[in-house]
Amino acid sequence: MTPAARIAAAIDLVAEIEAAPRKPADAVANDFFRSRRYIGSSDRRTISDRAWRVLRARRRLEWWLRRAGARPAPRLLVAASLLLEGWTFSGVTQSFSGGQFAPSPLIAAESAVLHPLEGHTLDHPEMPEAVRLEVPDWILPHLRQRFGHDLAAELAAMAGEAPLDLRVNLLKGTRDAARQALAAEGIEAEPTPLSPWGLRIAGRRPVSTGPAFQGGLVEIQDEGSQLVAAMVGAAPGMRVVDWCAGAGGKTLALAMSMDNRGHVTACDVSAHRLEGAVRRLRRAGVHNVERHLVEPGDKWAKRRAGSIDRVLVDAPCTGTGTWRRNPDARLRLQENDLAELRPKQAAILATAAGLVRKGGRLVYATCSVLPEENEEQLRAFLSAHSDFTLVPLADAWALPGPPPGPGPYLALTPRSHGTDGFFAAVLERTA
Numbered sequence: 242m243t244p245a246a247r248i249a250a251a252i253d254l255v256a257e258i259e260a261a262p263r264k265p266a267d268a269v270a271n272d273f274f275r276s277r278r279y280i281g282s283s284d285r286r287t288i289s290d291r292a293w294r295v296l297r298a299r300r301r302l303e304w305w306l307r308r309a310g311a312r313p314a315p316r317l318l319v320a321a322s323l324l325l326e327g328w329t330f331s332g333v334t335q336s337f338s339g340g341q342f343a344p345s346p347l348i349a350a351e352s353a354v355l356h357p358l359e360g361h362t363l364d365h366p367e368m369p370e371a372v373r374l375e376v377p378d379w380i381l382p383h384l385r386q387r388f389g390h391d392l393a394a395e396l397a398a399m400a401g402e403a404p405l406d407l408r409v410n411l412l413k414g415t416r417d418a419a420r421q422a423l424a425a426e427g428i429e430a431e432p433t434p435l436s437p438w439g440l441r442i443a444g445r446r447p448v449s450t451g452p453a454f455q456g457g458l459v460e461i462q463d464e465g466s467q468l469v470a471a472m473v474g475a476a477p478g479m480r481v482v483d484w485c486a487g488a489g490g491k492t493l494a495l496a497m498s499m500d501n502r503g504h505v506t507a508c509d510v511s512a513h514r515l516e517g518a519v520r521r522l523r524r525a526g527v528h529n530v531e532r533h534l535v536e537p538g539d540k541w542a543k544r545r546a547g548s549i550d551r552v553l554v555d556a557p558c559t560g561t562g563t564w565r566r567n568p569d570a571r572l573r574l575q576e577n578d579l580a581e582l583r584p585k586q587a588a589i590l591a592t593a594a595g596l597v598r599k600g601g602r603l604v605y606a607t608c609s610v611l612p613e614e615n616e617e618q619l620r621a622f623l624s625a626h627s628d629f630t631l632v633p634l635a636d637a638w639a640l641p642g643p644p645p646g647p648g649p650y651l652a653l654t655p656r657s658h659g660t661d662g663f664f665a666a667v668l669e670r671t672a
């Protein structure tokens with residue numbers, strides 16, 4: 242494809258993403274490319290990269306366009322992103338040539354909006370703080386409560402690109418063996434600093450089509466997610482429940498920690514998500530996991546009350562910790578979403594707690610950085626459940642090296658740890 246044709250495709254992709262405001266952008270992009278199989282992999286990368294640059298700067302781009310009296314139409318968003326990244330106006334008009342597969346020429350009104358952007362950068366001192374930080378207005382006080390003076394630096398890190406992290410499946414081989422297997426595929430991977438099972442790959446590489454992934458030696462999992470799984474302390478022979486297992490990201494790590502011995506039940510309310518775990522479990526050579534679909538009025542947890550050694554609640558949450566991977570999610574998130582999630586999280590935690598045996602542990606985790614979903618949930622739970630006590634991070638941390646932070650909870654952010662944002666608290670049942 243010519244550079245101009247890629248820009249035209251990026252405009253189409255941005256238009257499709259904007260037209261589906263409740264659908265994750267990566268799902269829209271998958272559909273977009275599936276229906277355009279003629280676009281090769283390097284063109285895809287360039288087109289996605291341009292669209293993602295627009296998503297990462299969406300509020301600031303809209304601010305510039307509205308200031309000039311224009312609506313944030315996809316053509317203008319893409320052209321403005323080019324100009325504010327340093328393109329000249331004549332460079333943009335040359336790309337918007339109207340030639341075959343290129344975007345149609347700028348009309349006079351579009352030129353009048355875009356030309357004055359030449360020579361500027363994305364940030365402007367008059368931008369409101371939420372615009373500059375690329376978050377919805379309503380969430381700013383919540384984030385300020387969490388980050389205080391570090392707000393801008395933390396959000397800048399949350400707006401960056403995430404690396405690709407892999408978890409080595411020790412059921413299949415060592416971290417060194419996985420590194421060598423990836424190197425044989427032409428993929429350079431570095432050990433992650435905190436997780437002893439992690440490998441980090443800079444840039445985007447097609448890992449999932451190669452033999453190391455296909456053979457189950459590595460699985461895609463952010464280092465932070467690996468650490469949450471490690472906090473569970475699942476060991477061979479234990480009875481473990483992964484209460485919000487989804488497609489089994491953490492279930493796989495739990496089964497590995499148990500060396501395939503003992504028993505894990507992966508529970509979820511979504512049959513579709515649980516189904517997604519089947520192939521992953523098979524590929525990883527895991528055979529101590531069964532799946533259970535949680536349905537309304539389900540007696541499964543009641544029948545097993547007080548009998549489980551380790552219960553992980555990886556609660557549904559706002560996902561604010563994963564904004565690096567889903568920049569569109571920042572602007573889709575509504576205050577109402579948070580309001581609906583909070584009672585849901587509390588109810589899930591209370592139900593799952595009933596499973597834990599005396600002396601057993603309950604781990605509550607989210608991929609959110611918001612105190613309402615984390616510390617505040619924990620405080621409310623502990624004040625209503627005197628039979629549980631908090632195990633401070635320093636005592637719960639069982640991996641080599643010092644715990645990543647002062648505790649008492651595990652609280653990871655892209656800025657402080659280079660991982661996605663995660664929260665995890667370990668509770669022990671004492672009575």
Ligand SMILES: C[S@@+](CC[C@H](N)C(=O)[O-])C[C@H]1O[C@@H](n2cnc3c(N)ncnc32)[C@H](O)[C@@H]1O
Binds near residue numbers: 485589
């Ligand atoms: C953060 S995701 C889990 C991700 C998964 N643990 C992983 O590591 O890949 C939260 C999951 O909670 C599930 N969920 C929502 N409400 C639930 C409930 N009441 N009981 C159990 N699971 C629930 C959702 O379907 C979703 O799969």
